[in-house]
Amino acid sequence: MTTLSGPTNDLLHKFPNLYEQVFSISTAPTCIELFQSVAETLPRSALDIGSGPGRELADLAEMDIDCVGVDFVPMMVDYARTNYPKVEFVHGDMREVRLNRTFDMITILGACINYMLENADLEKALATVMAHCHNDTLVIVEPYNTSSFVGTRTPPVEYVIPDGEFKAVGRAEYEWLQKDQVIHRTRTWRFSDGREDIQDSYHQRLYFAKELEYFFEKNGFRVIDTVERQQSAVYDKSLFLLATPRT
């Protein structure tokens, strides 16, 4: 069995086209709906941090929004540049990247914020967000909906790459590093065409909604709202935190 490990080195990050097949629903319409629940217009510009394959920004660019994406994994940036040439994609780390401009909307979607394992990492990421805000910027963050993982529920155990070139099912097992609020996922992919299994793994920090709100308020933001939406076929309800700089 081939093993892939590292914080963002799982199968779907190495092959962004597979990521797009598993997470097939764009979050762009939800972002526009949330933006318009606060502002009456469309954003003129959007920064997506942890932009991954780039689909959300491609959808926003179709609405004539000036879009920039930042991602840490070179394969994701290369894929996004090749597939969505209307959008600028930058290779960078959300803890330190500076583009020297501001945006009307800044998004961190698809649990990217959960790669911030330590409080200090999260605060660096929030400083990056703040560095790209003007007074009216709306920040939309989609962390894991941690509350939906506790009690009788669990994080997703099955990920499906649907029929295409091949079909694959990834079965996930989780270990909780409770003291650190870190979840360690090990996922084994079985392929329909008989190729060798692949096992991948990653670590992510779990933040409860109120905890994330606290960090935003502490780092100069005003939290406008935290809302739930049924966004993805993979996760139970997704959580969206809306914030703006405190002026």
Ligand SMILES: C[S@@+](CC[C@H](N)C(=O)[O-])C[C@H]1O[C@@H](n2cnc3c(N)ncnc32)[C@H](O)[C@@H]1O
């Ligand atoms: C699960 S994907 C989400 C992609 C996309 N935002 C979506 O919602 O479908 C997480 C993305 O976060 C990126 N990422 C992880 N750590 C990062 C960091 N420190 N800075 C920027 N991007 C990061 C990964 O490379 C990956 O593309």
